[in-house]
Amino acid sequence: MADNAKLPPLPTGTFSARAVAWSKKNLFDGWFNTLLTLGSIAFLVWLIPPLVNWAIVNATLEPTIEGCAEVTGACWGFVNANLRLILFGTYPFEEQWRPLLAMIVLMGIICFSLGGVKYPSFRKAIIPMWVIGVPIIAILMWGGMLGLTYVQNSYWGGLPLTLILSAIGIIFAFPLGLLLALGRQSTMPAIKTISVVYIEVIRGVPLITVLFMASVMFPLFLPDGVTIDKLLRAQIGIILFTAAYLAEVFRGGLQAVPRGQFEAGDSLGLSYWQSMRLIILPQALRLVIPPTVNSFISMLKDTTLVVIIGLFDFLGTVKLALRSDPAWTKYYVEGYAFASAIFFLICFSMAKYSAYLEKELRKGEQR
Amino acid sequence: MKIKTILAAGAMSVAAIAANNAQAGAVLDGIKAKGFVQCGVNTGLPGFSAANAEGKWEGIDVDVCRGIAAALLGDANKVQYTPLTAAQRFTALQSGEIDILSRNTTATLTRDVKLGLTFLGINYYDGQGFLIPKALGVSSATELDGATVCVEPGTTTELNLADYFRAKGMSFEPVVIENINEATAAFFSGRCDVYTTDASGLASIRTTMAPNPDDYVILPEIISKEPLGPAVAQGDEQWADIGRWALAAMIEAEEYGVTSANVDEMKSSTNPGIQRLLGVSPGMGEALGLDEEWAYRIIKQVGNYGESYEKNVTAKLGVERGLNALWTDGGLQYAWPVR
Numbered sequence: 001m002a003d004n005a006k007l008p009p010l011p012t013g014t015f016s017a018r019a020v021a022w023s024k025k026n027l028f029d030g031w032f033n034t035l036l037t038l039g040s041i042a043f044l045v046w047l048i049p050p051l052v053n054w055a056i057v058n059a060t061l062e063p064t065i066e067g068c069a070e071v072t073g074a075c076w077g078f079v080n081a082n083l084r085l086i087l088f089g090t091y092p093f094e095e096q097w098r099p100l101l102a103m104i105v106l107m108g109i110i111c112f113s114l115g116g117v118k119y120p121s122f123r124k125a126i127i128p129m130w131v132i133g134v135p136i137i138a139i140l141m142w143g144g145m146l147g148l149t150y151v152q153n154s155y156w157g158g159l160p161l162t163l164i165l166s167a168i169g170i171i172f173a174f175p176l177g178l179l180l181a182l183g184r185q186s187t188m189p190a191i192k193t194i195s196v197v198y199i200e201v202i203r204g205v206p207l208i209t210v211l212f213m214a215s216v217m218f219p220l221f222l223p224d225g226v227t228i229d230k231l232l233r234a235q236i237g238i239i240l241f242t243a244a245y246l247a248e249v250f251r252g253g254l255q256a257v258p259r260g261q262f263e264a265g266d267s268l269g270l271s272y273w274q275s276m277r278l279i280i281l282p283q284a285l286r287l288v289i290p291p292t293v294n295s296f297i298s299m300l301k302d303t304t305l306v307v308i309i310g311l312f313d314f315l316g317t318v319k320l321a322l323r324s325d326p327a328w329t330k331y332y333v334e335g336y337a338f339a340s341a342i343f344f345l346i347c348f349s350m351a352k353y354s355a356y357l358e359k360e361l362r363k364g365e366q367r
Numbered sequence: 368m369k370i371k372t373i374l375a376a377g378a379m380s381v382a383a384i385a386a387n388n389a390q391a392g393a394v395l396d397g398i399k400a401k402g403f404v405q406c407g408v409n410t411g412l413p414g415f416s417a418a419n420a421e422g423k424w425e426g427i428d429v430d431v432c433r434g435i436a437a438a439l440l441g442d443a444n445k446v447q448y449t450p451l452t453a454a455q456r457f458t459a460l461q462s463g464e465i466d467i468l469s470r471n472t473t474a475t476l477t478r479d480v481k482l483g484l485t486f487l488g489i490n491y492y493d494g495q496g497f498l499i500p501k502a503l504g505v506s507s508a509t510e511l512d513g514a515t516v517c518v519e520p521g522t523t524t525e526l527n528l529a530d531y532f533r534a535k536g537m538s539f540e541p542v543v544i545e546n547i548n549e550a551t552a553a554f555f556s557g558r559c560d561v562y563t564t565d566a567s568g569l570a571s572i573r574t575t576m577a578p579n580p581d582d583y584v585i586l587p588e589i590i591s592k593e594p595l596g597p598a599v600a601q602g603d604e605q606w607a608d609i610g611r612w613a614l615a616a617m618i619e620a621e622e623y624g625v626t627s628a629n630v631d632e633m634k635s636s637t638n639p640g641i642q643r644l645l646g647v648s649p650g651m652g653e654a655l656g657l658d659e660e661w662a663y664r665i666i667k668q669v670g671n672y673g674e675s676y677e678k679n680v681t682a683k684l685g686v687e688r689g690l691n692a693l694w695t696d697g698g699l700q701y702a703w704p705v706r
Contacts, residue, residue: 081420084422084426085418085421085422090418090422092424093421093423152447154447155448156450215458216455216458219462220461220462227462230449308452309452310451312410319408319411321420322548323411323412323413323418324411324413324418324420325413325419325420325683326414326571326574326575326684329413329575330575330576331550345443
């Protein structure tokens with residue numbers, strides 16, 4: 001039971017009197033806070049009206065260059081006219097329903113998997129869903145069977161590519177990172193050394209270097225006539241890179257689990273893998289949800305770097321659209337604003353889900 | 368920037384080792400087997416190769432690949448495109464990821480010899496120039512002593528700029544900005560007196576980015592040679608020949624006035640040059656290992672060089688023919704004769 005005596009008395013009086021009291025306490029409490037409040041108000045007055053004028057009042061949606069030339073505000077017509085190029089890149093125009101459908105399938109599986117926290121009955125179906133879903137996505141994107149024309153993955157682009165690179169990246173980097181974290185904790189010297197060297201080397205170089213090596217140097221070391229797909233090389237680069245960071249996140253979680261828990265596992269006669277799976281990891285992973293999601297969000301944003309190896313992720317297709325006609329090039333602010341809005345939406349959803357997940361998993365402790 | 372240069376140099380030296388290992392006929396056989404030409408293009412340079420609103424690649428460099436596909440495979444659409452950055456392009460060619468590189472690439476001795484490339488010809492003569500506001504009151508680059516110059520780093524542009532000013536004994540203050548949008552915005556806001564890049568780029572920046580294009584002029588001096596052309600890997604001479612003569616056929620068609628619209632009528636022309644080009648008098652196709660209609664299909668499906676130039680460069684960038692006019696009109700485009 002909460003102690004009511006400790007709560008401050010409820011404010012009384014008219015609404016305006018309460019408003020004055022509230023603002024005195026919260027906004028004008030001392031000269032420093034008064035200054036901050038006035039400064040913030042001035043900033044918002046300076047910022048908001050021109051921004052609204054630019055983005056809404058004086059803006060146009062008309063998808064022509066002429067229409068945009070007539071207005072003083074934002075030319076959302078650029079996004080409107082090139083929406084399909086921005087969303088799907090150079091994927092063949094008549095076939096763009098395929099990446100759209102693939103994206104919907106992918107989002108569906110992801111939402112279903114995430115729902116497993118709330119609805120335990122979902123959990124058994126998660127792995128079968130991925131096992132069936134990923135080939136469906138692959139068939140939709142590549143084609144070459146079931147009457148679908150074959151589409152090389154040098155034509156993939158836009159939002160589907162960003163989502164695929166991120167989703168596949170997370171799915172593979174997670175277990176690899178986990179193994180590396182366990183390897184680093186291991187008492188076997190060979191495994192420990194390999195893990196430490198791997199983690200430190202990969203963390204020691206920027207992702208852009210990994211991608212660059214994968215794309216420019218690596219093909220030259222392959223035997224003649226053997227080429228590994230550019231997209232696959234980039235995807236592997238992203239997985240290897242993210243795994244190294246995740247490994248350190250997971251190690252933090254493992255170290256935070258009290259020694260006694262490991263010993264409890266041993267005393268129950270569980271094998272190493274049993275005690276990891278049943279006792280240690282559930283606790284360790286729950287502890288590191290925030291930094292794990294942090295890594296995922298930063299990985300999603302890092303996928304935009306694939307533009308340096310000639311792949312068009314969502315940001316890349318915005319650039320592609322800007323160059324589709326030189327007359328559009330000057331509307332880059334609108335293009336980038338649109339891209340950042342979409343990226344914000346995705347990253348914010350991930351952050352919200354992580355907060356929800358933490359709350360759900362802490363219920364056991366609150367009781 | 369230095370790191371990029373070092374990496375590129377590293378890539379080049381490895382590429383040199385990897386060069387010369389393509390077996391004779393291997394590329395051509397590969398193309399025939401898969402049924403399309405894999406063409407490396409720019410990731411987005413309007414007029415040369417850029418995706419249109421439907422995501423289809425268009426441009427003068429794209430047309431070269433389309434022409435070759437029309438000659439070899441009978442259909443200009445039998446091309447698959449691989450967009451490449453400047454750093455990737457040579458590796459992609461050497462590793463066999465692409466069959467032909469048509470990506471506004473300057474033909475130079477080191478690229479031809481050390482990287483093991485074969486340039487098929489020049490489809491665009493470019494060169495570095497200067498864009499200035501009229502208000503500056505300058506009519507020649509020799510009057511630019513002490514100017515601030517906006518320049519993008521990493522290409523030969525920056526080096527050419529320094530070379531030119533040093534050779535003329537003039538000083539300048541570079542304003543180096545990585546991103547083209549920011550660089551041009553800086554120039555048009557008056558941050559620098561001069562903007563420099565390749566002439567084709569200057570013209571398009573002036574027409575599309577300037578608040579009022581009439582307030583800006585391009586100075587007459589061109590300070591570097593940038594002959595841009597398609598290239599293939601050394602080792603498959605027959606494939607290189609087909610590419611070289613497909614490009615030559617496009618230029619020669621313009622010399623003869625053969626266009627995609629009149630190519631059918633031109634088949635009954637009495638001009639022996641046109642008869643040879645269009646396969647009315649046989650021999651050319653056979654020599655290349657193709658059928659006799661090879662050049663007819665290029666012109667019918669893609670158009671001659673002038674049509675491609677008008678459709679892409681003039682329409683998109685507003686750049687006149689200039690150096691790229693036919694030699695008969697005072698330009699440099701001069702096709703080796705198809706005979």
